[in-house]
Amino acid sequence: MHDKELFLCPPLYLELKYEINPWMDTSQPFDKQKAHEQWWTLVELYQKLAPRKVHILPPRKGLTELCFVGDSVFAVQNKALYGNFRHPEREPERHYVVEMMTTWGFSGRFVPQAIRYEGSGETMLWRDSILFGFGQRSHEEARVFLEQTFHRKVHGFEMELERFYHLDTALFPLDDDLIVYFPNAFGPIDTETLNSLDCELLPITEEEARGFACNSIVFEDHVITHTESKSFIRTLQKRGYSVIPTDISEFLKLGGGLKCLTLQHYL
Ligand code: ARG
Secondary structure, three states: OOOEEEEEOOOOOOOOOOOOOOOOOOOOOOOHHHHHHHHHHHHHHHHHHOHHHEEEOOOOOOOOOOOOHHHHEEEEOOEEEEOEOOOOOOHHHHHHHHHHHHHOOOEEEEOOOOOOEOHHHHEEEEOOEEEEEEOOOOOHHHHHHHHHHHOOOEEEEEOOOOOOOOHHHOEEEEEOOEEEEOHHHOOHHHHHHHHOOOOEEEEOOHHHHHOOOOOOEEEOOEEEEEOOOHHHHHHHHHOOOOEEEEOOHHHHOOOOOOOOOOEEEEO
16 A cells, blocks of 8 residues: 555534535534544544644635545645536635645646546545546546546546545545445446456445445554444454544535545655
C-alpha cells in the first residue's frame, strides 16, 4: 500500500442547509456540537497513529461543507488535480483548497470548467493505477486529465445509484490484494472491470454500504471504519485486520463518512 499523509479541516461552519444527495434532509435535526466532537475524536486517533502525517487546514466562514476537503482535489506525490463541483453550493470550496494546497507546495493542474470532477471522492490510488468513479458527480471526460497528470492507468467505474454518488461510498481498496465493494452500485461492465483486476473482491451488503463501510481509511496498518458497519467490522477482524471503529454518525446526515473527512495525499 502507498504511504500517505492526511489533511483535514474542522467542521466549524458545517450546517445542514441544502439537499444535494439523498442522505441530506434539512428537516432532520443536525447536532453541530456532536459533529465537532466526532471530528476531533477522528483527528486525535490519526494523530496518535502518526502525528507527523496529520495536517489541519483552517476552516473558512461561508464554506459550509469544507470539512469534506478531499472532494476538491486528488493528490499524489505533491501533484494535485483540482476538479469542479456539480453543485454550485460547493463550488467556492475549491478555490480555498487550491489556495491551501499551493501554500503547502503542491503543483497543480485544473480540470477544465465544463468538466465536472469531484476529486478524492471519486479517485483512489491502487497499486500502480487509479480507480475513478463518474456518472453522478463527475464526467467521464475527467479521466484523461487524471492520465495526463499522474501518468498511470485509470480504471473507470460508472456510479449507478443516486445514494452511492461518489466512488468512495461504494468501493474501498483495502490493500493491494483486496477490494471491498457494494455490487448494486455498479453495472455489468464495471463488474467485469473489477473481475479483471486480479485481486480478491469482497462484496458487502446494502446495510453495510449504508453504514458507510466503503468510506473507510487504511492508515498505519489499521483499518479505520465507521462504528455503524458492525458486520463489516467483524468480517475484517476475522480476516486478521486491526480495525478501529470510529463514530461519525452526524456526518452521515450530510452523506459523508470518515474517508470524506480525510484528504489522503499519497506519498
Ligand atoms: N454533502 C456532501 C455532498 O453531497 C457530502 C460529500 C461527501 N464526500 C464524499 N467523498 N463522499 O457533496
